[in-house]
Amino acid sequence: MIKILIFILVSSCLYSCDSAKSVEATPFISPLRPLQIVDTVRNGEVKRGQGLYQALKSVSIDNAQSLKLINALRDEVEFSKIKVGDQLQATFDHNENLKKFSFSQNLVETHTVTLNDLTGHWDYSLTTLDTFWKPRTIEGSLQPGSTLEEDLITQGLQPSVVNEVVNVLLCKVNFRMNARKGDRYKVLLSERMYKDKIVGTKVLFTSYEGIRAGSHQAFFYEDEEKGSTYTAHYTEDGQALINSGLRYPLSRLHIRSSYGWRRHPVTGHRAMHRGVDLRGRTGERVHAVSAGKVVISSFNEFAGNKIGIKHRDGSTSFYYHLSTRGVKVGDWVRSHQVIGRVGATGRVTGAHLHFGFKRPNGKWMNPLNKRMIATPKLTGDKFTNLTHQIALTKGTLADLEVSKKSQYLVANLNKIRRSPSNEERLLSSITNSFPEYEYQ
Numbered sequence: 001m002i003k004i005l006i007f008i009l010v011s012s013c014l015y016s017c018d019s020a021k022s023v024e025a026t027p028f029i030s031p032l033r034p035l036q037i038v039d040t041v042r043n044g045e046v047k048r049g050q051g052l053y054q055a056l057k058s059v060s061i062d063n064a065q066s067l068k069l070i071n072a073l074r075d076e077v078e079f080s081k082i083k084v085g086d087q088l089q090a091t092f093d094h095n096e097n098l099k100k101f102s103f104s105q106n107l108v109e110t111h112t113v114t115l116n117d118l119t120g121h122w123d124y125s126l127t128t129l130d131t132f133w134k135p136r137t138i139e140g141s142l143q144p145g146s147t148l149e150e151d152l153i154t155q156g157l158q159p160s161v162v163n164e165v166v167n168v169l170l171c172k173v174n175f176r177m178n179a180r181k182g183d184r185y186k187v188l189l190s191e192r193m194y195k196d197k198i199v200g201t202k203v204l205f206t207s208y209e210g211i212r213a214g215s216h217q218a219f220f221y222e223d224e225e226k227g228s229t230y231t232a233h234y235t236e237d238g239q240a241l242i243n244s245g246l247r248y249p250l251s252r253l254h255i256r257s258s259y260g261w262r263r264h265p266v267t268g269h270r271a272m273h274r275g276v277d278l279r280g281r282t283g284e285r286v287h288a289v290s291a292g293k294v295v296i297s298s299f300n301e302f303a304g305n306k307i308g309i310k311h312r313d314g315s316t317s318f319y320y321h322l323s324t325r326g327v328k329v330g331d332w333v334r335s336h337q338v339i340g341r342v343g344a345t346g347r348v349t350g351a352h353l354h355f356g357f358k359r360p361n362g363k364w365m366n367p368l369n370k371r372m373i374a375t376p377k378l379t380g381d382k383f384t385n386l387t388h389q390i391a392l393t394k395g396t397l398a399d400l401e402v403s404k405k406s407q408y409l410v411a412n413l414n415k416i417r418r419s420p421s422n423e424e425r426l427l428s429s430i431t432n433s434f435p436e437y438e439y440q
Contacts, residue, residue, distance in 0.1 A: 037094050046086040059090040072113045072122035080258035106199045131194045139186040161201050168233045171241040172216040183210030221386045227252035238378040249286050254279040259366040265349045274364040275356030280342035282351040287336045294331040304345025314360030321346050
C-alpha cells in the first residue's frame with residue numbers, strides 16, 4: 001500500500017513539472033494590432049521670383065504631376081494671378097503617392113483636388129469660411145507735394161486697391177497737368193472681413209474734385225454673371241471707365257493659361273505661349289473684340305478652327321480651337337459681333353478659347369495689354385442694373401455719413417457740462433463739511 005502511494009505521489013510530481021515546462025515553453029501571443037497608415041502632409045508657399053512649377057517643387061511635386069494638377073485646377077483657379085505668399089499643401093500616402101493637393105490665395109477660400117481611386121481623375125472642391133462685407137469711406141485732400149497714390153497708401157490701403165482707384169480716375173483726370181493742392185477725393189470700399197482681418201476689397205465708388213481737374217465720380221458695376229467682362233467702373237450715364245475699350249471675346253473672363261513661357265498642357269514641354277487661354281463652354285459664343293476685316297478663317301491640326309481679324313489700327317486678333325466658324329475671309333465685322341463658337345478642335349486638353357494679338361509690325365503681344373479706341377457704354381438691362389446698384393451705393397454713402405455725424409454728436413454730448421441735481425448738491429455739501437470721511 002505504501003509503495004502504491006509513493007508511486008502515485010512521484011507520478012503526480014512528474015506530471016506537474018511537465019505541465020510547468022509546457023506552460024513556460026508556450027510564449028504569450030498578444031492580439032494583433034492593425035498597422036496605422038499615416039499620410040505625409042507637406043506645406044509650402046509661393047516665394048518671390050517663383051512660378052507655379054517652382055512653387056510645386058517645394059512640396060515635392062514633380063513636373064509631370066504638376067501638369068496634371070494645373071490642368072485639373074485651371075478652370076477654377078486663375079494661376080495668372082498667383083502671388084507671393086499663396087499657400088500650397090500636398091498630401092501623400094505611405095508609398096509617397098500624391099493623393100490630395102490644396103491651393104489657397106487668401107484666408108477663407110481653399111481650392112482642393114483629391115485623387116479619385118475609382119476613376120483615376122482629380123475631383124475638385126472649394127472650401128469657404130464664413131465672412132461678411134463691411135463698408136468704409138476714405139476721404140481727404142491733396143497736400144503740397146503729395147499725390148493721390150501716396151495719400152491712399154498713407155491711409156493704409158493695399159497697393160492693388162490704390163492702383164484700381166487711380167486707374168479709374170485716370171480715365172477722367174490728368175493728374176500730371178491738373179492735380180492741385182486742396183483737391184478733394186473720396187473712396188467707398190466694401191471690405192470682406194474674416195474675424196478682424198480684411199481678406200478682400202471692392203472699390204464701390206470714387207470721386208475727385210479740383211479747380212483744374214473738375215468734378216468726377218465713378219461707380220462699380222457687378223454683372224450678374226460671375227467673371228463677366230462687364231464688371232467694371234462706370235460713370236452714372238453708363239460710360240465705361242477702363243483704360244482700354246477692348247472687349248474680351250467671351251462674356252466672362254477666366255484665364256486658364258497666361259501669355260509667355262509655360263509648360264504646354266499636352267506635351268509638357270516648355271514653350272512660348274503667344275496668347276491667353278480663356279475658359280469657355282463648348283458652343284459658347286465668341287465675339288470680335290473690335291471692328292475689322294476677316295483675314296483668316298481656316299483649320300489646322302494645332303490651332304483647330306481659327307479666325308483672324310485685322311483692325312483699323314493695323315493690329316490683328318486671333319481666335320483658336322473653335323467648334324464652328326461663322327465668318328469667312330473678306331467679311332467685315334463690327335465690334336462684339338459673334339464670329340464663332342468655343343470648341344476643343346486642334347491640340348488641346350479640353351474646350352477653351354485661345355485668344356492672341358499681333359501688333360501692326362507683325363509681332364505677337366500680350367492681348368490683355370492691347371488698347372483700342374472705342375469705349376463701350378452699358379445699355380438695356382445692364383444699364384438698368386447699373387442704375388439700381390448706383391442707388392444702393394449712394395444709400396450706403398448717406399448711411400455712413402449719418403453714422404459718422406451720430407458718433408460725433410454722441411462723443412460731444414458726453415463732454416457737455418450739465419447743471420448738478422439737488423441730490424448732487426447735498427452730497428457735495430456733506431463731503432465738503434466732513435473732508436476726513438469718504439462718502440460711499
